[in-house]
Amino acid sequence: MGTVQAVQAQGSLVHLVTAGTTLGVRALMKNKQPVPVKPIDQATANKNAAANTAAIIAAQPKELVLHRTPTDQLPKKAAEQITALEAQLEQCHAAMLANPSGIICTPEQRAAIQRAAVGVARAQSSWNLQPYQQEMAYYQAEDARRQQAVAPVAPAK
Template sequence: MKKLLLTAVMALSLGAAEQAHAQLGNLVGAGLVLGVGAIKRARMTPEQRAAEQQATQQKAAEKAAQQASVQQASAAATVAPAVALTELRPQRTATDKLPKKGAEQITALEAQLEQCRLAMQASPTGVVCTPAQRTAIQQAAVSAARANPSWSLQPYQQEMAFYAAEDARRQQPAAPPAK
């Protein structure tokens, strides 16, 4: 009994030691990153510091704007199941704004989504995206993500979710007239 208890205590202490070791490694790594950053900032000229601060502020503003648009889109998607096309804001990137890495894949994804948008506009009751189109859109999204992992695919995913919801709404049988 004592051996069993002693073995259990040893095993638990080894597990705790490994976890403490991992946390210590994380802390040391974080300290190194902070230290290197502090040294880098100390060697910067005032102009470089100002430029870095401005870039940081710009990134924060872009991130806040993106989060606000995501919140608007999710709020709009939950308001009504049948949202008019004017409420959908498809993201289409101008060719001069496309990143060099992955431009072809992003353009292909946007073209696939545009086909669904046009199908939705063409008929108020027809199919928006066929299963083959959905598969092509998923493959285009995967391809774009692999080509440029830093490119945000969230607007495209929201647009595709909108089309899927619209398809589901259109496939529901019409309600019988009230007697």
């Protein structure tokens, strides 16, 4: 349930930001003359992309905390779904440890984790999904960091 609420909240936030941006742009357009847009060179674009990636990484958890539920503490109603979610996350953890520079979670794995989290939320709406979300955020941040480290940097002209 937490995932569904988070997705709904995220959607609402995006809608509010979009609406606010639109209103702000309209207000600026009424009061000011258009400013010519300066073209951005490739070095600046690369620098901006690196800064955005760094900001995403900085916003993510610094420490990986694994949340695994002992079998005897699993609720009967959602035991299968929780075990499946934890198994998906464990695959990402194993991939992270196996290769210090490779991809941790593929898009397919991320989708499978999302489906598993939704399955848990449906089966046991009171189950706290936040530890799993934090673990996934860590893997996503680590994937972004690894991709940034591997990405070739174009020389400044």
